[in-house]
Every structure is written in structure tokens, then in C-alpha cells.
Amino acid sequence: MIKKGLPDTSYNVTCTRREDINDKFIDNFNEQIDCLILDKDIDSELREKIKKKFENISIVCLPSLDSENNNKSNVKNMSEPLKLSELSDYINSIFQPK
Numbered sequence: 001m002i003k004k005g006l007p008d009t010s011y012n013v014t015c016t017r018r019e020d021i022n023d024k025f026i027d028n029f030n031e032q033i034d035c036l037i038l039d040k041d042i043d044s045e046l047r048e049k050i051k052k053k054f055e056n057i058s059i060v061c062l063p064s065l066d067s068e069n070n071n072k073s074n075v076k077n078m079s080e081p082l083k084l085s086e087l088s089d090y091i092n093s094i095f096q097p098k
Contacts (some may be wrong), residue, residue: 002037005084011091018042026050033057035094037087047075058094060087 003013016025018040026049033054039062042050051057059075062082078087 002084002087005088021046023049026053029053035060035091037062060090 003015018038021042023046026046033050034056035058036050037060041061047059050059061075061077076090078090
């Protein structure tokens with residue numbers, strides 16, 4: 001849905017299953033990641049490893065994600081119901097010069 005909802009952007013959008021995001025995946029991933037969009041929570045240690053490897057990464061949690069730790073770990077929570085326009089606006093803001 002997200003990949004189809006952002007067709008007019010110049011962003012490279014790649015999708016993977018949450019089960020595939022693990023220590024080995026992170027260690028072997030050699031491309032730069034600027035934004036990670038999650039619809040299911042990941043282990044806090046794994047989240048910290050991702051933040052360490054990709055220092056400027058923005059993490060976005062979709063409305064279906066319910067985690068108490070997100071507010072404590074600089075994670076952007078999207079409102080419910082999810083509006084692709086809101087997600088698109090937030091993603092665009094990540095890449096705006098500061």
C-alpha cells in the first residue's frame with residue numbers, strides 16, 4: 001500500500017517482511033537507509049542497532065503498531081486512521097534542508 005501510495009516521489013521504496021529484519025540482515029545491509037516505516041514493532045535492541053548503523057535514520061510507526069516504547073526512542077507515530085498524505089508529508093519533511 002505504501003509503495004503504491006507514494007508513486008510520484010523520487011524515493012527508492014523497498015519493502016521487506018518484519019521477520020527478515022534481524023541482526024544478520026542489518027549487518028549485511030550496505031545501502032543507506034534514511035527512513036524505516038514499520039507496521040509491527042521490532043525488538044528495542046534491534047531498533048538501537050539500526051539507529052547506530054544508520055545514524056540519521058527516521059523511524060515511522062503506522063497506526064496498527066502499538067508499542068509503549070516508541071515515544072521514548074525518537075520514533076514518529078502516525079495518527080489513526082493512516083492517511084497516505086500525512087505519511088507523504090512527513091517523509092518529505094525528512095528530506096527538507098534544515
